[in-house]
Amino acid sequence: MGPLSGVTILDLTSVLMGPYATQTLADMGANVIKVESPDGDIVRHIGPGRTPGMGGMFLNTNRGKRSIVIDLKQDEGRATLLRLAATANVVIYNVRPQAMARLGLGYEQLAAANPSIIYVGVFGYGQNGPYAAKPAYDDLIQGAAGVPTLLAAAGDGTPRYVPITIADRIVGLMAVNATLGGLMHQQRTGQGQRIDVPMFESMAEFVLVDHLGGLTYDPPLDHGGYARLLSRYRKPYKTSDGYLCVLIYNDKQWRSFFEAIDRNDFLAQPRFANHAARTQHIDEIYEEIGGIFLTRTTADWRELLERADIPVMPMHTMESILEDPHLDAVGFFKTLDHPVEGRIRQTQVASTWSVTQPQAGGPAPTLGEHARDILGEAGFSTDEIERLGRTKAVHLPG
Structure with missing residues (x-):
């Protein structure tokens, strides 16, 4: 009913x-x-x-x-x-x-x-x-x-x-x-x-909720588009043995990430100062972080990121999603x-x-x-x- x-x-x-x-x-x-x-x-x-x-x-x-x-x-x-x-x-x-x-x-x-x-x-x-x-x-x-x-x-x-x-x-x-x-x-x-x-x-x-951007204003402030979503490096990170979906987004998550990999020197760089600065430099940031992810296995990264409370999920195929433990627990497939x-x-x-x-x-x-x-x-x-x-x-x- x-x-x-x-x-x-x-x-x-x-x-x-x-x-x-x-x-x-x-x-x-x-x-x-x-x-x-x-x-x-x-x-x-x-x-x-x-x-x-x-x-x-x-x-x-x-x-x-x-x-x-x-x-x-x-x-x-x-x-x-x-x-x-x-x-x-x-x-x-x-x-x-x-x-x-x-x-x-x-x-x-x-x-x-x-x-x-x-x-x-x-x-x-x-x-x-x-x-x-x-x-x-x-x-x-x-x-x-x-x-x-x-x-x-x-x-x-x-x-x-x-x-x-x-x-x-x-x-x-x-x-x-x-x-x-x-x-x-x-x-x-x-x-x-x-x-x-x-x-x-x-x-x-x-579509325009994300990408109207500076075209919202009259006169326009830019040509539209949300820079983070349009970065060519916004994609699953390649690890040493596969791929992983990770989003390091807010100030706390960036601090936790650099502390977890023992790279606090990044935090002193102006491009990591706040969300606006990171958005301005998003291509180079995503490219550099992509290089870091190549240094460990998918399993190692998942363990490290989950321990640091950084958002991470597997990159499923159409077959592997059928075996996802969360979907299994909630009874998503019958x-x-x-x-x-x-x-x-x-x-x-x-x-x-x-x-x-x-x-x-x-x-x-x-x-x-x-x-x-x-x-x-x-x-x-x-x-x-x-x-x-x-x-x-x-x-x-x-």
Whole structure:
């Protein structure tokens, strides 16, 4: 019984951004109904996987949901969705608003079916600007928000994308926040509303918190950018036998570090006097400290740094993180039996709640698996359900 128990969400999203948002809401106990096209969510086909349509990435962004296949290009399919929306709290979609309008599923149509509906759109760009109708994907939004430029400045000068769908995940979580705010207003007033969560604006704000810098001021004080984050030497330190992630940050930590390695002479240097001085000389400091880390093994450094209370963590691979002792102790990974895929590993909800603990829901659904149950709960008779199946407005399983 999570905090969103009793809330019904119609999930018209696909790929990664929207499904990640709705999975987070499902973990909180919401009844998430994943409405798929006859071809299914394209992420179903991103491998590896054991069976077609059930790739690993799909399993990790769609747990706890139920699936129904509705052909929204058919009038009966559209009518079916509107009937489902009449008893839902939220509709979330992540295609362009123009596409929803062409389907006859804009906010006005959904609000006519259910005046209290929260209609959340997660798409590329705000609808009042010249980019309004442009398509958007994670790579494009990373570029538009300046991420490749920052990576080029911090590296070898080559722009590149972060090797995570970071815009999809960040904006997906912003969509969760917006949905929760909309639900609170709905619960207090009974009033529905349209909420747009544009990727470009959301990521621009996210990036500029760190890097607007002197451009905050008018006239500007510099060209923007946070020097410490942009240092090309800001990376895991190479030791004599591996790598280690260390952050020596405040005055106390720098003193403790130099005392631990018996190099108090560094403390007399003006560049280590305070945070502002260290930031001004960050490249040369990080480069010099990198040379020091080459003199000992990873294990020796971990012992020394932990004894000196200096922040340190291992540099995991995708395989070694599965064996991390802390994640093991908190039960972050669980292995379960998927009805189609057999044994799978699943991450758990990271936050802990004293009363309404969210939890990872049931396994990700097969395509259209729950159609009969979903329609029956919405008041469709058996004859209506079978007729929808015959016309292929709804694809019934089995």
